[in-house]
Amino acid sequence: MAKYTYSYYPGCSSQKGASSSNLMKSVQTMCEELDVELNEIPDWNCCSASIGYASGSELPRLTLSARNIALSEEHNKEQEIVATCAACWLATREAAERLKEDESLFAEANQALAEAGLKLNNTTPIKHMAEVLVEDVGFDEIQAGVKKPLEGIKIAGYVGCQTNRPFGIHGESFENPVYLDKMIEAVGAESIPDYEKKVQCCGGALAFSEPDKSQEMIKGIIEAAYDNGADMIATPCPLCQANVEIYQDQINEKYNTKFNIPVVYYSQLISVAYGRSASDAALDGQLIPAKQLEEIAKK
């Protein structure tokens, strides 16, 4: 039996051929190394993220998340739910809390769920993978397994919004959380604890609908990383990763900048530091290659 066992909600972007398939792959590798067993929730559905609200409205949206929790309670009994996507985690946890606070909504959600033959107890804790690492596994244990310290790499830890607010990681400040920096240090790299744009919003879903407004913010996030001498940016959030990595060409064109900074996941850092290959760490999923990590992985 694995040391840690959870019910896993990967989310739409963490599927094969989807935009954060590199997160999915590196999380798998990381969990193998840390002896964390992830049991996917059978037939999970999309939570509609932070953009479904306009067409989804309150009850339908809450019911989407309720279905996932109900499926988990039925099939992965007694296991806490873990999400790797900030928006998935937030939507699911928010739904669980709202349905706890409001009995009539809870009753209505169950009425809707009955149409799909499901029932929600709503007693399952909903965690983010970062909480698993920080609270269940712990920095000491992460550090203990490092085989190839990521020496000489300076990394800006970009936490973003939704991994940090409104729930965040217990005991961390909303304005300057430090757990990601600690994780970066634990794998032997150099962190930038006072990186000014650590919790700056990147525009989220509005990067699609309001690209110019969002790219202005993304530009600030990247600029501050360069100003602090960062070699790369690391983040726990799939949408942050995508937004900050993939628009660098468009930003360069618009603002005459020369951005070309890799944006990786914490799970990729841990996978490489634990001695796994570039492909296990999904480094081939970067649009801007993380060459320093590739070299360490090759050694």
Added chain:
Amino acid sequence: MSDLNKRMIEEYRNDFLKEVEANVEEGEWVKMCMQCGVCSGSCPLGKHWAHPPQEIFMMIRAGKRDEVLTSDSMWMCTSCYNCIVRCPRQLPITHIMHGLATYSKKLGLVPKGQPTATFAEIFWNNMMKKGRVNELKLGLALYFKDGFGPGIKEALRNKDLGTKMMKAKRMSPAEFFGGHGIKDVSGLQKMIKKAQELEEARMKKFD
């Protein structure tokens, strides 16, 4: 004017605050706002809000129904939750902004062509088809939202990006012909239909 909008104007004559409390997600919190302005200073897209959250709350209490519901402002919310963790009165501001946007949409009052409203609808419809988001079709639908001509232009502008994403295996042409989805699509759709009916019934109760 939509029927629902007419009905609501009748129903809540001169009491927009009450209308918001009854029909907008978390609307019952609006009266708790003490107008400190912290939320308005927290929005990352602040300069693009014609009426930042604090002002919206004031306008609701002042009964400025049209100005609020036809505003583009709440569509500027990026769901960053800055406001929520800072508000001294703990108002669920993010959800109220989402709720106002949703309500304005239900009443047919969203400014025409509002890009985030358009995207939100494309996203929801995309997701409801198979229970999971099809990112490829989502992207295509977004590029072609203004019709074929501008769509091609947009798609071409993003062509290099698409090619790179495919090379990194983070976008798959296979998604165009089916792709990811859940098994119990019909159960999910029935469930959502029921949830929508229940929510509508709630709004009708005020008839």
